[in-house]
Amino acid sequence: MQENLNTERQWLERLAGGEESAFRLLFDRYHPFIYSFALRMTASDTIAKDVVQDVLIRIWINRRSLHSIDNLSAYINRMTRNQVLNGMKRRAHEESLIRELYPSRESHNPTEEAALGKELEQLLYKAVAQLPAQQQKVYRMSRIEGLKHDDIAQRLNISRETVKKHMMAALRSVKQYLLENGNAIGLLAICLLEARR
Structure with missing residues (x-):
């Protein structure tokens, strides 16, 4: 058992150092677990695949802090659960906003809502892409990684006020970018942005 622990510790240190073969090993080992866990929680193959991608991307982005983790399986389990729950909350909120913007619709149309959600996501992506580099970093860390201002300040080595x-x-x-877009999707994106503050 101690040997396995030492092996995992060495593996995490290699991963923290940015070694791609160590990440490939993590991918092969945990991909099926993340997928099946997310599938059980969501009953959706598409959402489960999105969760796998999100979790693995976050692990790679945060790889430098992995060497300090004592139990990788528990860490990945918790991260997967959080990604699923955050995704479900975000989806529920987006659907609620869509219903508010289109109250006259009588029937629930998942295909139309999925397309609208995708359009909304693309619009927000374009809006963020036009920001200066440091603002983009802070925005992505806050909105995509879900970090608090103190954590962002520590990571970027800047003050919380900055x-x-x-x-x-x-x-x-x-x-401003969304307002200039001038359609219902821009309005929806602004509502969503305000709700996440």
């Missing part, structure tokens, strides 16, 4: 200023400027610019 993080707050970058975030406020980023939100202003993104909202």
